[in-house]
Amino acid sequence: xxxxxxETAQTREHIVGTAALEFRRNGIERTGLADIMAAAGLTHGxxxxxxxxxxxxxxxxxxxxxTAVLDGMERRPVQKxxxxxxxxxxxxxxSANHRDNFEDTCPLAALGSDLRxxxxxxxxxxxxxxxxxxxxxxxxxxxxSAREGKAxxxxxxxxxxxxxxxxxxxxxxxxxxxILKAAREFILQCTENKSLExxx
Amino acid sequence: xxxxxxETAQTREHIVGTAALEFRRNGIERTGLADIMAAAGLTHGxxxxxxxxxxxxxxxxxxxxxTAVLDGMERRPVQKxxxxxxxxxxxxxxSANHRDNFEDTCPLAALGSDLRxxxxxxxxxxxxxxxxxxxxxxxxxxxxSAREGKAxxxxxxxxxxxxxxxxxxxxxxxxxxxILKAAREFILQCTENKSLExxx
DNA sequence: TGTACATCAGTGAACGCGCGTTCACTGATGTAC
DNA sequence: TGTACATCAGTGAACGCGCGTTCACTGATGTAC
Numbered sequence: 001x002x003x004x005x006x007e008t009a010q011t012r013e014h015i016v017g018t019a020a021l022e023f024r025r026n027g028i029e030r031t032g033l034a035d036i037m038a039a040a041g042l043t044h045g046x047x048x049x050x051x052x053x054x055x056x057x058x059x060x061x062x063x064x065x066x067t068a069v070l071d072g073m074e075r076r077p078v079q080k081x082x083x084x085x086x087x088x089x090x091x092x093x094x095s096a097n098h099r100d101n102f103e104d105t106c107p108l109a110a111l112g113s114d115l116r117x118x119x120x121x122x123x124x125x126x127x128x129x130x131x132x133x134x135x136x137x138x139x140x141x142x143x144x145s146a147r148e149g150k151a152x153x154x155x156x157x158x159x160x161x162x163x164x165x166x167x168x169x170x171x172x173x174x175x176x177x178x179i180l181k182a183a184r185e186f187i188l189q190c191t192e193n194k195s196l197e198x199x200x
Numbered sequence: 201x202x203x204x205x206x207e208t209a210q211t212r213e214h215i216v217g218t219a220a221l222e223f224r225r226n227g228i229e230r231t232g233l234a235d236i237m238a239a240a241g242l243t244h245g246x247x248x249x250x251x252x253x254x255x256x257x258x259x260x261x262x263x264x265x266x267t268a269v270l271d272g273m274e275r276r277p278v279q280k281x282x283x284x285x286x287x288x289x290x291x292x293x294x295s296a297n298h299r300d301n302f303e304d305t306c307p308l309a310a311l312g313s314d315l316r317x318x319x320x321x322x323x324x325x326x327x328x329x330x331x332x333x334x335x336x337x338x339x340x341x342x343x344x345s346a347r348e349g350k351a352x353x354x355x356x357x358x359x360x361x362x363x364x365x366x367x368x369x370x371x372x373x374x375x376x377x378x379i380l381k382a383a384r385e386f387i388l389q390c391t392e393n394k395s396l397e398x399x400x
Numbered sequence: 401t402g403t404a405c406a407t408c409a410g411t412g413a414a415c416g417c418g419c420g421t422t423c424a425c426t427g428a429t430g431t432a433c
Numbered sequence: 434t435g436t437a438c439a440t441c442a443g444t445g446a447a448c449g450c451g452c453g454t455t456c457a458c459t460g461a462t463g464t465a466c
Contacts, residue, residue, distance in 0.1 A: 002408050002462045011409080027317050029229045032452060046410040047454085054453065112313045112365040117227050120371070127370045154379055155359060155386030162362020163355065165312040170327045171320070179354055186355030190390040202429045202441050211442080232419060246443040247421085254420065407463075415455070422448070430440075 012050045015040050019061035020068070024110040025102040028058055028118065059121040065107040066129035072104065073136050083192035085140040090187055093160050094180045099167050108133070109164035133157050141191055156187050212250045215240050219261035220268070224310040225302040228258055228318065259321040265307040266329035272304065273336050283392035285340040290387055293360050294380045299367050308333070309364035333357050341391055356387050 003011065018040040022031045033054055034044040051057045076092075078085045092098065098105060107129065108115070115126045137160075138146075138153035163183035167176045203211065218240040222231045233254055234244040251257045276292075278285045292298065298305060307329065308315070315326045337360075338346075338353035363383035367376045 002460070003410080004462070008409065027229075027313070029227075030317065033454090034452080042409095043411055044453090045412060045456085049409050108366065108369075110313060112362075112369070113227070113309070113311050114313055116365070116368040117230065123369055123371050127372065127375070130366055130370060131375075151378075151382040152386055154382035155363065158363030158366055158379060158383050159355060159359035159386075160362065161365060162312075162360065163358030165316070165361060165365065166308070166330055166358055168316040169308075169312070169323055170330060171323050172327065175327070175331075178351075179358060182351040182354035183358050186352055186359075186390070190386070202427070203443080204429075208442065233421090234419080242442095243444055244420090245423090245445060249442050403466085405463105405465085407461100409459100409461095411457105411459080413456090413458105415453100417452085417454105419450085419452095420448100421450105423446090424444105425446105426442100426444080428440105428442090430438105432438085433436085 008050075011040075011042070015042070015047075015050060016057065016060050016064050019057050020065040021103065023058065023061055024065060024105050024107060028111060028114050033057075055119045055121065058118065059125050062107055062111075062115075062122055062125045062129075066125065066132070069104055069106050070129065070132050070136060073133070078140060083142045083188065086137075086142065086191060087188055089137065089140055090160075090184045094163060094184045094187075096177060096180065099164060099176065099180065106133075106161070106164065108161045109168070112161060112165055130157065144191075152191065156191070159183055159187055208250075211240075211242070215242070215247075215250060216257065216260050216264050219257050220265040221303065223258065223261055224265060224305050224307060228311060228314050233257075255319050255321065258318065259325050262307055262311075262315075262322055262325045262329075266325065266332070269304055269306050270329065270332050270336060273333070278340060283342045283388065286337075286342065286391060287388055289337065289340055290360070290384045294363060294384045296377060296380065299364060299376065299380065306333075306361070306364065308361045309368070312361060312365055330357065352391065356391070359383055359387055 015036065019031070019036045022036050022039060025031075026035075033047050036057075037044040037047055047057075051060075073089060073093075076085070076088055093106065102110065107126070115123060118126075134150065134153045134157050137156050138149045141149045141153060144152065160183065163179055167179040170176045170179065215236065219231070219236045222236050222239060225231075226235075233247050236257075237244040237247055247257075251260075273289060273292075276285070276288055293306065302310065307326070315323060318326075334350065334353045334357050337356050338349045341349045341353060344352065360383065363379055367379040370376045370379065
């Protein structure tokens, strides 16, 4: 049953991709290796031909998830000197669709409190993801200095992640929608308005 | 070994209190019933004299954690018509001490992404906690209408929770401190300043 | 190019281990008389 | 008030079960000649 090098690499990537989805959907601890391998169309015994441990897969899957989500964010065109780019970004991130669909969800919103307890490597991957997300949001901020922009982008990323976490916890769908709406409006109002550039 | 009714009630509360701490510190799934019972000075066999299931304890412990944390928030005096009350609240919540110390930490920041996957009862307790926290933050907002205040308080709670989650994930302590600082400043600047009352 | 052998991706069973839950038992408490 | 018995909080062992990990095996691929 030996496979071509190319096939082996494809299988490995397929496992990582499946894991990236399953971890975000069901959490890292609730997702067993057998679940992932089965979802990838394999049996669990072959897992250790590709990875050293579950933690190894966690770090790689997390990296893949961050890359996919942040590449997607970055791919949207940036309209200079206007709040349009930020508005687009917020409307996507803080949407009911993002809340309900885990296919390409932000790993921070999906796994936030799990990541604190993950091993060092996973936390390092997450730290890099956070830094990159802050940088992307910062590049969409209308008319502020780079330094002030970074601080604001940091706070905005915190608001994005936290609001999505809360929107997913809440049992009432109306309340959940209100949380997303409140976050969108707060963030946009606090950055878009020209009169706020200095004071806010 | 039968105990007085009073003793039994005390034991039960002691278990709930221990669980409230352990769940927040190590996560719900990683914290075993035997761990909790041992931390409470008991053996795990007696657990089912007090609770129907682990989920039962989870819901009660969560409720106790929310009550303790939110009562603490509410206990701080409210200075009317100034941003002082909000500043005090943010300086406490978004502090390095709150980040590092789990004795009385916010369950939302500690268990955010776990709660989405918890059972219905736990999510209902969390939903009530979120609503109460929004109400408390709203009552500290300087000079806005009740309706606008609620929307803003909702966004601010999202920013508080998300920023604490991120600050705990990040491996670099300096970056972590910056996340907390950025959130404090963003939230206060966007609410405190009189010139923003209408536009922001 | 063809042959013989080493490699190794994938299978399926098995391993410890920890978990939530159950249970027989103990002995102090509460209750009925 | 005192006695006899039912109750039940807590113990410690045991139960399935699922998990991460290991392993003997298979058979197609890659390599050495």
